[in-house]
Amino acid sequence: MSHSVSTKVLVIGYVWPEPRSSAASGHVMQILETFLEQGWDITFSSPAGPGEHKADLTALGIREVPIELNSSSFDTFISALAPDIVLFDQFMMEEQFGWRVEKHCPDALRILETSDLQSLRHARHQRLKERLKSSDDQNDFTELFSQALREEFQLMAGSDLAKREIAALYRCDLNLMISEVEINLLVQEFSLPRQLLHWCPLMVEPAATAPRSxxxxxxxxxxxxxxxxxxxxxxxxxxxxxxxxxxxxxxxxxxxxxxxxxxxxxxxxxxxxxxxxxxxxxxxxxxxxxxxxxxxxxxxxxxxxxxxxxxxxxxxxxxxxxxxxxxxxxxxxxxxxxxxxxxxxxxxxxxxxxxxxxxxxxxxxxxxxxxxxxxQRSVHGAALISKINEYREHLAQLRNNNFTGAMLRHHTLKSTQYMAQWIEAKNRPHQTDQ
The missing domain is CATH 3.40.50.2000 (Glycogen Phosphorylase B;)
Incomplete structure (x- = not known):
């Protein structure tokens, strides 16, 4: 299989990237730049409105195409585009569009850029709120900061957010993880197959000038x-x-x-x-x-x-x-x-x-x-491209090995599809008699 200039990538963003406003957007931009260096043909889509600090992707040679939630217009769009790779930025985009991607482009490699494990962040937030409610001490948070992975798992496992997020990880072929702690948590406590996860932290170039004194x-x-x-x-x-x-x-x-x-x-x-x-x-x-x-x-x-x-x-x-x-x-x-x-x-x-x-x-x-x-950007960029190319070569085998993912896709495809179709029908203007 040749992965030359013609490789087409669709990135579905939760928001339009604002690298000067958030590290999550910064990471997305680093990934896009890594793809551009391969000569890949990139389209970026998002159902969100543009923020005030939005990056100019068109200046980089990336097409910008707004998309709609719960609309079959996306099916027409992705069928015509026929991407080889689809990258979801944050798991909610996989929930919304993953089933449509699978239906219309079943052979596209599906990658999830997690940015962080939201269910872990949310569980820790809940724990902090409880700690602040139960104690007036604003000084010592040693106990909050010293949780073992097993305790983090216990905190997350009951939440709907964790079930949704981890289901999305299973449904994708590859998940980009920014944190090794989160990789260990997913593999050791949630029993995710290690091959579904790829460590891709923030990727930076060394500073060109000496730092100020x-x-x-x-x-x-x-x-x-x-x-x-x-x-x-x-x-x-x-x-x-x-x-x-x-x-x-x-x-x-x-x-x-x-x-x-x-x-x-x-x-x-x-x-x-x-x-x-x-x-x-x-x-x-x-x-x-x-x-x-x-x-x-x-x-x-x-x-x-x-x-x-x-x-x-x-x-x-x-x-x-x-x-x-x-x-x-x-x-x-x-x-x-x-x-x-x-x-x-x-x-x-x-x-x-x-x-x-x-x-x-x-x-x-x-x-x-x-x-x-x-x-180092050069190290992590090369590792990411190598992993993507390897997974494209062996996609059928990898999916076969990920039975849990196939099972979740089967059921999600049905439930999400019917829900989306129901919402779309509900949103259609009703025909009224004259």
């Missing part, structure tokens, strides 16, 4: 899309607990918080007298990250790996985070900054990194090493 930087920085619940929770924890502890030790300290889609509830926290600045969206995240001395990422729940912490490493900016923030990001290597389990330790480490040039510089050097070890 300690003396050439000022202030603390935190960054993250406000629509992402873990980021908003982190902002609240900083405002109520962490920042007062840091300011007690550094009365002149300033914290700049950047994020796309800043809601009024965030703007209301802006307080220059306390050195707490809500800065809205950063036109260039790497520029503001390079100017900061220390990046703060106090995440109390979440999943996947964190784009903001990769950005910090790229800019040579040491970061202070939690075990959730650093999860699956550094393997056996030391963290380029500090990982703290409670508020007092977090504040202590933040102050030390901000004030100690020698410790700061050694963290900066660790970041460069870590990026080379784990996140």
């Amino acid at each position: 300690f003396a050439d930087r000022a202030h603390f920085l935190s960054i993250g899309n406000f629509r992402h619940a873990p980021n908003w929770d982190a902002v609240l924890w900083m405002k109520n607990t962490l920042w007062p502890l840091i300011r007690a030790q550094l009365p002149g300290a300033q914290l700049h918080i950047y994020g796309a889609y800043t809601p009024p509830k965030a703007t209301a926290l802006h307080n220059p007298a306390q050195g707490f600045h809500i800065m809205n969206w950063a036109e260039d995240a790497l520029e503001v990250m390079s100017a900061a001395r220390v990046c703060l990422a106090p995440l109390r729940f979440g999943a996947g790996i964190k784009g903001k912490l990769i950005d910090a490493m790229l800019c040579g900016t040491p970061s202070v985070t939690t075990p959730i923030g650093a999860e699956a990001m550094h393997g056996a290597s030391p963290w380029p900054g500090a990982i703290a389990l409670d508020a007092h330790a977090f504040a202590e480490q933040a102050v030390q990194l901000h004030e100690d040039p020698a410790r700061w510089l050694s963290a900066q050097v660790l970041a460069e090493t870590l990026l080379q070890q784990r996140y």
